[in-house]
Amino acid sequence: MSSTETSNQSERQSLWPNYSPPADLVFSHGKGSELFTESGEAYLDFLSGIAVTSFGHAHPHLVKVLDEQAHKLWHISNLFRIPGAERLARRLTEHSFADQVFFANSGTEAIEAGLKAIRGYQLATGHPERFRIIGFTESFHGRTLAALAAAGNENHTRGFIPTDYGFDQAAWGDLESLREQITPQTAGIILEPVQGEGGIRPASTEFLQAVRQLCDEQGLLLMYDEVQCGIGRSGKLFAHQHSAIAPDIMALAKGLGGGFPVGACLTSVAVGQTMGVGSHGSTFGGNPLAMAVGNGVMDLLLEPGLLDEVHSKGESLRRKLEGLIERFPEQLDSVHGRGLMIGLKCKTNNVELMAALRQNQLLVGTAGGNMLRLLPPLNISQTDIDRGVDILAATVAEIAAA
Numbered sequence: 001m002s003s004t005e006t007s008n009q010s011e012r013q014s015l016w017p018n019y020s021p022p023a024d025l026v027f028s029h030g031k032g033s034e035l036f037t038e039s040g041e042a043y044l045d046f047l048s049g050i051a052v053t054s055f056g057h058a059h060p061h062l063v064k065v066l067d068e069q070a071h072k073l074w075h076i077s078n079l080f081r082i083p084g085a086e087r088l089a090r091r092l093t094e095h096s097f098a099d100q101v102f103f104a105n106s107g108t109e110a111i112e113a114g115l116k117a118i119r120g121y122q123l124a125t126g127h128p129e130r131f132r133i134i135g136f137t138e139s140f141h142g143r144t145l146a147a148l149a150a151a152g153n154e155n156h157t158r159g160f161i162p163t164d165y166g167f168d169q170a171a172w173g174d175l176e177s178l179r180e181q182i183t184p185q186t187a188g189i190i191l192e193p194v195q196g197e198g199g200i201r202p203a204s205t206e207f208l209q210a211v212r213q214l215c216d217e218q219g220l221l222l223m224y225d226e227v228q229c230g231i232g233r234s235g236k237l238f239a240h241q242h243s244a245i246a247p248d249i250m251a252l253a254k255g256l257g258g259g260f261p262v263g264a265c266l267t268s269v270a271v272g273q274t275m276g277v278g279s280h281g282s283t284f285g286g287n288p289l290a291m292a293v294g295n296g297v298m299d300l301l302l303e304p305g306l307l308d309e310v311h312s313k314g315e316s317l318r319r320k321l322e323g324l325i326e327r328f329p330e331q332l333d334s335v336h337g338r339g340l341m342i343g344l345k346c347k348t349n350n351v352e353l354m355a356a357l358r359q360n361q362l363l364v365g366t367a368g369g370n371m372l373r374l375l376p377p378l379n380i381s382q383t384d385i386d387r388g389v390d391i392l393a394a395t396v397a398e399i400a401a402a
């Protein structure tokens with residue numbers, strides 16, 4: 001073992017052991033849809049750092065806006081106006097149901113802000129008794145305490161959260177189960193329009209419609225978690241726009257910074273106005289560096305035709321995956337998702353297939369329900385889609401032959 005390898009081993013132990021041991025791969029740089037190791041080996045990236053690097057690695061426009069801002073001003077705090085934040089907020093609201101935005105630094109912080117806003121709104125509108133929030137099974141909303149409680153996944157909450165933290169759970173997609181959870185103390189409902197970690201499962205238009213109606217009838221707020229499925233990933237700017245059922249609150253993060261940490265909580269003016277001075281805040285949230293990159297991502301997202309391309313590339317990838325399922329019916333089951341947020345349900349073990357793909361230099365993720373999770377960059381080329389599918393075909397063939 002060389003001395004650098006030895007020091008790398010012990011340096012690793014300086015980190016918390018909270019993540020399952022990462023693949024022993026160190027990337028030194030990336031370009032577009034590819035990542036490169038120090039020794040120059042290229043890996044095709046169908047994971048995008050879990051739906052974050054939506055325009056690939058080192059996109060020239062994003063490098064330019066980051067570099068320009070880096071030479072001017074990084075951070076100033078929210079004690080001063082930040083024109084980049086005002087501009088990004090305006091652009092997000094112009095293209096959504098929302099009127100106002102709070103900027104954070106991550107998905108879970110955007111969620112936390114929204115959950116507080118649900119309670120803040122009920123309190124401010126004369127309903128202090130309404131504080132409970134309903135989430136759905138198999139959801140994922142992040143790792144801070146309220147986000148954990150909202151998702152209610154016992155593997156994540158056990159030992160960290162008191163039995164009753166003011167959250168209730170309904171079964172995903174089950175309207176009866178949702179009705180049963182609603183009480184006079186219910187303040188709002190949170191859901192992912194396309195469940196990510198839980199298994200790439202889109203909510204049906206009928207379900208969203210029924211949930212919206214329940215909220216309107218009972219004075220509840222509806223919050224969407226579009227941390228993963230938003231920002232063009234589904235082929236629309238926001239995934240719920242496939243069904244045109246608007247929420248009152250929406251959390252964004254992942255793709256919004258293209259790799260720079262940015263989170264955002266979008267609300268209607270009725271909700272936003274109840275979050276007065278002192279109700280919430282963040283030291284870093286919306287700082288000039290993050291906002292420059294966020295605006296850079298919006299420049300790319302709003303380019304005419306980009307979202308149509310995400311849609312058509314998603315369709316093309318799905319068709320090719322359907323073809324693979326026909327070829328390998330013992331190994332592969334079905335295709336799920338929207339746009340370039342795709343789940344390939346496996347019959348063999350998804351984690352083993354992911355590892356085998358990595359051996360063959362294709363990076364993918366996994367999700368619940370024995371899914372392989374494909375999240376290529378939104379601007380991936382057709383050539384790279386074809387290359388990815390070829391690697392998948394060859395790898396599944398290897399497994400089938402073994």
Ligand SMILES: *Cc1c(COP(=O)(O)O)cnc(C)c1O
Nearest residue numbers: 106107108140141142196227228
């Ligand atoms: C990733 C994710 C989060 C949490 O985001 P972090 O930036 O890791 O805090 C929340 N909700 C969904 C749907 C996610 O995919």
